[in-house]
Amino acid sequence: MKIDSQTVDKIAHLARLEVADNEKQEMIGDMNKILSFMEKLNEIDTSAVEPLVYLSNEVNVFREDVVKQDVTVEEALQNSPKHDDKYFLVAKVIG
Structure with missing residues (x-):
């Protein structure tokens, strides 16, 4: 098939x-190369595979x-720039 x-x-x-028309010829060449490669693969005997x-x-x-807590809440929040006692505080992203 061509x-x-x-x-x-x-x-x-x-x-x-x-x-675009200028891309079409390059695409035709690439697609024909792919099909010719697939035809080469069809020549291989794969009956024993x-x-x-x-x-x-x-x-x-x-x-x-198993549920386990390796990091305490305080340890998780200690490097956060903004937090309260239990949660990270982030900027509002949905209006």
């Missing part, structure tokens, strides 16, 4: 992109979710 100007226009329309579903054979090891 990419032409009409194909680029259709793909740009589907992707909601505006492609198992499909890859996961990147590793590791299984998630879940640990018990």
Whole structure:
């Protein structure tokens, strides 16, 4: 399959992109290179290769979710420029 100007226009329309005429020729060349690379990959015999579903054979090891407090409120607030007894004070960002 070769990419032409009409194909680029259709793909740009589907992707909601505006492609300038001077960019179109470069895009045609890039897309044709991608397709020729994919054709090279199709030439490889992969019949003996198992499909890859996961990147590793590791299984998630879940640990018990234990609530603990390593940092006290006072320790957390000691380096804050503005705070009250329990909370950080920040500038209002929503009007």
